[in-house]
Amino acid sequence: xxxxxxxxxxxxxxxxxxxxxxxxxxxxxxxxxxxxxxxxxxxxxxxxxxxxxxxxxxxxxxxxxxxxxxxxxxxxxxxxxxxxxxxxxxxxxxxxxxxxxxxxxxxxxxxxxxxxxxxxxxxxxxxxxxxxxxxxxxxxxxxxxxxxxxxxxxxxxxxxxxxxxxxxxxxxxxxxxxxx
Numbered sequence: 001x002x003x004x005x006x007x008x009x010x011x012x013x014x015x016x017x018x019x020x021x022x023x024x025x026x027x028x029x030x031x032x033x034x035x036x037x038x039x040x041x042x043x044x045x046x047x048x049x050x051x052x053x054x055x056x057x058x059x060x061x062x063x064x065x066x067x068x069x070x071x072x073x074x075x076x077x078x079x080x081x082x083x084x085x086x087x088x089x090x091x092x093x094x095x096x097x098x099x100x101x102x103x104x105x106x107x108x109x110x111x112x113x114x115x116x117x118x119x120x121x122x123x124x125x126x127x128x129x130x131x132x133x134x135x136x137x138x139x140x141x142x143x144x145x146x147x148x149x150x151x152x153x154x155x156x157x158x159x160x161x162x163x164x165x166x167x168x169x170x171x172x173x174x175x176x177x178x179x180x
Contacts, residue, residue, distance in 0.1 A: 006044050009034050010058040013051065017098040022105045025052060056106055059099050060115035066090040067123050075122035084138055085172050087124040088145040092168035100153040137174060144171045
């Protein structure tokens, strides 16, 4: 299946962010990365803000698709443990620096945060109370997965793939298997 121009643009923009950060997203930088003209971008996105919002949605959708694939079902059909297990495996194996940077940037703008918040709510809900030891263990597992993602996103060190898988599986093994 051929990639649409819109998807091609959004993937090019993510590569720009991966290399140079969110501030580097301009029509010129994205057009050059996508192999298109600036006019070609303007056909799909009327403003930089429209482009940035679409990047947020695109990356959040990809992240969620990865979790659905890892769980072998959508969030609505998965148990709480299935959802968190998928979240841990995807976050520790394939989350990107671009996703992290966009999530950080989005946290200061409600419209930008909305796609990320929706995915997080479905796959890794917040801790409601520390009174439930199982819920606390699940939250700690989520924090451990997030920590590995941050570690690899913010340092030059890349763990060998097998070590990353082993860490992910060790985190998953700490989950309370009683679906509360």
